[in-house]
Amino acid sequence: MSTATAPASAPATRKPATMAQALRQALRDALADDPHVHVMGEDVGTLGGVFRITDGLTKEFGPDRVTDTPLAEAGILGTAVGMAMYGLRPVVEMQFDAFAYPALEQLISHVARMRNRTRGAMPLPITIRIPYGGGIGGVEHHSDSSEAYYLHTPGLHVVTPATVADAYGLLRASIASDDPVVFLEPKRLYWSKADWSSDAPQSVPPLGRAVVRRTGRSATLITYGPSLPVCLEAAEAGRQEGWELEVVDLRSLVPFDDETVCASVRRTGRAVVVHESSGFGGAGAEIAARVTERCFHHLEAPVLRVAGFDIPYPPPMLERYHLPGVDRVLDAVARLQWEVN
Amino acid sequence: MARLSPPSPAAAGPAKRSARPAPKPPEAAGSGHTPPPGWHARIDPAPLLPEPEPYRLLGTPAARDLDPALLRRLYEELVRGRRYNRQATALTQQGRLAVYPSSTGQEACQVAAALALRPQDWLFPSYRDTLAVVARGVDPVQALTLLRGDWHTGYDPRARHVAPLCTPLATQLPHAVGLAHAARLAGDDTVALAMVGDGGTSEGDFHEALNFAAVWRAPVVFLIQNNGFAISVPLEKQTAAPSLAHKAVGYGMPGRLVDGNDAPAVHQVLTEAIERAAAGGGPTLVEAVTYRIDAHTNADDATRYRDAAEVEAWCAHDPIDLLERELRDRNLIDDAESKAVADGAEALAARLREEMNADPVLDPMELFDHVYAEQTTQLREQAAQLRAELDAEEDR
Numbered sequence: 099m100s101t102a103t104a105p106a107s108a109p110a111t112r113k114p115a116t117m118a119q120a121l122r123q124a125l126r127d128a129l130a131d132d133p134h135v136h137v138m139g140e141d142v143g144t145l146g147g148v149f150r151i152t153d154g155l156t157k158e159f160g161p162d163r164v165t166d167t168p169l170a171e172a173g174i175l176g177t178a179v180g181m182a183m184y185g186l187r188p189v190v191e192m193q194f195d196a197f198a199y200p201a202l203e204q205l206i207s208h209v210a211r212m213r214n215r216t217r218g219a220m221p222l223p224i225t226i227r228i229p230y231g232g233g234i235g236g237v238e239h240h241s242d243s244s245e246a247y248y249l250h251t252p253g254l255h256v257v258t259p260a261t262v263a264d265a266y267g268l269l270r271a272s273i274a275s276d277d278p279v280v281f282l283e284p285k286r287l288y289w290s291k292a293d294w295s296s297d298a299p300q301s302v303p304p305l306g307r308a309v310v311r312r313t314g315r316s317a318t319l320i321t322y323g324p325s326l327p328v329c330l331e332a333a334e335a336g337r338q339e340g341w342e343l344e345v346v347d348l349r350s351l352v353p354f355d356d357e358t359v360c361a362s363v364r365r366t367g368r369a370v371v372v373h374e375s376s377g378f379g380g381a382g383a384e385i386a387a388r389v390t391e392r393c394f395h396h397l398e399a400p401v402l403r404v405a406g407f408d409i410p411y412p413p414p415m416l417e418r419y420h421l422p423g424v425d426r427v428l429d430a431v432a433r434l435q436w437e438v439n
Numbered sequence: 440m441a442r443l444s445p446p447s448p449a450a451a452g453p454a455k456r457s458a459r460p461a462p463k464p465p466e467a468a469g470s471g472h473t474p475p476p477g478w479h480a481r482i483d484p485a486p487l488l489p490e491p492e493p494y495r496l497l498g499t500p501a502a503r504d505l506d507p508a509l510l511r512r513l514y515e516e517l518v519r520g521r522r523y524n525r526q527a528t529a530l531t532q533q534g535r536l537a538v539y540p541s542s543t544g545q546e547a548c549q550v551a552a553a554l555a556l557r558p559q560d561w562l563f564p565s566y567r568d569t570l571a572v573v574a575r576g577v578d579p580v581q582a583l584t585l586l587r588g589d590w591h592t593g594y595d596p597r598a599r600h601v602a603p604l605c606t607p608l609a610t611q612l613p614h615a616v617g618l619a620h621a622a623r624l625a626g627d628d629t630v631a632l633a634m635v636g637d638g639g640t641s642e643g644d645f646h647e648a649l650n651f652a653a654v655w656r657a658p659v660v661f662l663i664q665n666n667g668f669a670i671s672v673p674l675e676k677q678t679a680a681p682s683l684a685h686k687a688v689g690y691g692m693p694g695r696l697v698d699g700n701d702a703p704a705v706h707q708v709l710t711e712a713i714e715r716a717a718a719g720g721g722p723t724l725v726e727a728v729t730y731r732i733d734a735h736t737n738a739d740d741a742t743r744y745r746d747a748a749e750v751e752a753w754c755a756h757d758p759i760d761l762l763e764r765e766l767r768d769r770n771l772i773d774d775a776e777s778k779a780v781a782d783g784a785e786a787l788a789a790r791l792r793e794e795m796n797a798d799p800v801l802d803p804m805e806l807f808d809h810v811y812a813e814q815t816t817q818l819r820e821q822a823a824q825l826r827a828e829l830d831a832e833e834d835r
Contacts, residue, residue, distance in 0.1 A: 162624050168654055173613050173647030180617020180631070183602070200643070207607045208614070215591040215603050218809040253810055276812045306815065353815035 115294040117265045117287050121151050123296045124269035129159050138165040139191030171201040179208050182222040195230040196239035209278045210253030224278045231324040233286035235414040243375030248280040249351045256351040258282040260326035262292035267302045284324035306353035314342035317368035322348040325372045332427035360392045367398040368434040374421050377405030399435035489684035489694035493728045496704040497761045505703050507771050513702040515780050516550040517759045520570040522784035526791045531737040535795045537588040540567040544732030547758035548664045550574050551705035561600040563615040563633040572601050580794045589799040609639040612648030619659040630658045630716045638669025653690040658716035661724045666731035671744035687724035699729030700758040
């Protein structure tokens with residue numbers, strides 16, 4: 099297994115970096131550290147991927163390590179299964195959320211359960227990178243939030259970074275995992291920037307641990323991926339209403355960090371789950387149920403969900419009406435039965 | 440191919456194979472009428488075409504050159520295989536197997552596939568290929584774990600290089616391609632052989648696997664057992680292709696058509712394909728024309744979709760009879776040897792009966808052991824719940 103540290107001698111110069119750059123650095127470091135790591139997908143080679151996440155990697159590591167595949171998602175993931183069976187550690191890129199659906203059978207019937215089918219004899223350490231979510235003005239089939247399909251499949255880890263540092267750390271942790279990981283990259287955050295150093299030893303968080311991004315005593319906003327910046331902005335705006343909102347970034351939907359989430363909700367007594375995918379049967383439904391089951395006697399109000407509507411993803415000129423924004427989040431916070439106290 | 444029938448007596452040799460011709464440069468411009476820019480002939484499809492009729496050895500002059508030891512080995516495995524199928528089907532009637540998809544009538548394909556592989560090669564079977572798995576050396580009882588239902592796979596795939604029996608159709612084919620590709624990248628002399636049925640060739644994964652294999656020149660061999668039916672649906676409702684072997688041409692790999700009930704012929708065609716793959720020649724698609732004598736599974740009623748005359752015609756082209764005739768004509772086997780083979784098969788059946796009649800020892804707590812490398816918090820909680828339920832059950 100690869101170790102996820104950069105050379106300790108390198109100077110730690112922090113400068114603005116994008117999430118895309120951090121993801122690329124994670125892939126580069128994983129390829130350099132472990133000869134079993136292979137990157138494969140549509141256009142990941144010469145072009146560097148449609149989002150340029152793999153830019154320059156095929157030049158550095160060669161086309162046998164960073165491979166342009168035929169255009170067939172089930173074939174990409176299916177061949178990655180065979181490569182993993184032979185001992186490799188494939189990192190697969192699905193070009194867009196909605197283009198990953200042809201690979202669902204391989205994912206559900208084989209990737210998720212090969213360890214289980216073989217009684218532990220044949221784990222599949224495959225990372226499946228999927229750019230997901232809307233807000234980039236994409237036309238039909240380019241903006242789906244598909245996490246609910248994956249988190250309902252036992253055997254998969256479902257991970258999604260929301261910060262530049264996590265993009266690096268969580269991707270390294272995912273590639274190093276001996277379990278398959280669906281790694282959902284919030285594509286509207288690809289160009290988000292933070293002061294980050296690609297030289298310093300990077301912290302690689304364990305998979306399955308949430309983190310409190312902002313502390314507060316009034317209520318907890320539980321969120322992940324593309325909705326984290328929305329929640330942080332809402333928390334800031336909420337101060338004008340007198341609310342101190344705590345924001346929990348889940349980072350990993352599977353495994354789910356009940357401990358961090360429940361500790362926060364028990365402190366605040368109120369919770370809103372925020373995600374941009376459709377609400378019905380979505381991640382928020384599971385989270386609200388878990389929080390209610392575990393924190394019922396600490397709750398001052400029902401756990402609310404703020405989500406996209408239960409509609410096929412809208413055309414780009416209408417997507418802003420669908421995506422949860424600061425106002426929809428704060429409207430939900432306002433409905434948390436403050437008048438009772 | 441409107442109806443499957445036994446091949447005609449005329450022997451057909453293997454089609455001649457030749458190396459890929461160099462791409463031709465586009466015609467010189469001048470007339471102003473040229474092929475589209477950038478177009479050039481890629482490869483000559485002619486050498487990729489399959490035999491005009493299924494390749495056979497038994498009953499042909501070429502059979503005399505066959506190695507007697509190989510013929511005896513094939514015969515022994517065919518007889519064992521048929522007895523295994525019969526015993527497994529009987530075990531379903533006794534409630535000892537949840538289901539059994541029999542390969543009776545297809546034993547030549549099963550056995551030849553297993554015997555053609557070298558130890559370092561890999562086999563990727565479908566759910567009907569238990570015989571191939573057993574002939575490859577997997578324990579005959581462990582091979583039935585899936586169908587008995589005590590777990591999904593009963594053997595370590597790495598021990599004999601046998602992937603799990605695959606239930607979703609054709610999905611194991613890209614796995615074979617990926618494994619072969621990884622082996623080639625590692626510089627290993629390893630070939631993967633993947634088995635699929637005629638129905639499975641309609642699946643998207645069949646197409647994607649063959650395409651990836653050809654583009655990557657992966658050392659993989661695809662064996663289609665065309666047994667005439669996908670449960671009840673006959674081949675003419677499955678494909679309009681001249682033959683399933685012809686599909687190879689569209690991917691740029693050779694197709695081979697072989698009599699699937701002629702064990703030495705299947706063995707030879709697969710051996711050639713494996714040698715070709717190992718030598719860097721890329722993948723081959725082999726269609727073996729055979730017939731599923733039994734129903735789809737013990738739960739199926741084949742009389743609803745095919746008539747007795749068709750089954751009888753195929754029984755007259757039985758893989759064991761064809762091979763035994765050859766062995767007897769050449770005095771390679773006598774009654775005593777034939778009985779010894781039958782006795783060996785009976786011993787196998789007796790072992791199956793004995794071991795399958797014992798209830799397997801199952802630990803329900805193992806349900807949580809192989810989902811992830813480490814149990815999640817949620818699985819630990821659920822395991823505790825089941826533990827408590829089990830304890831309460833014991834207390835009652």
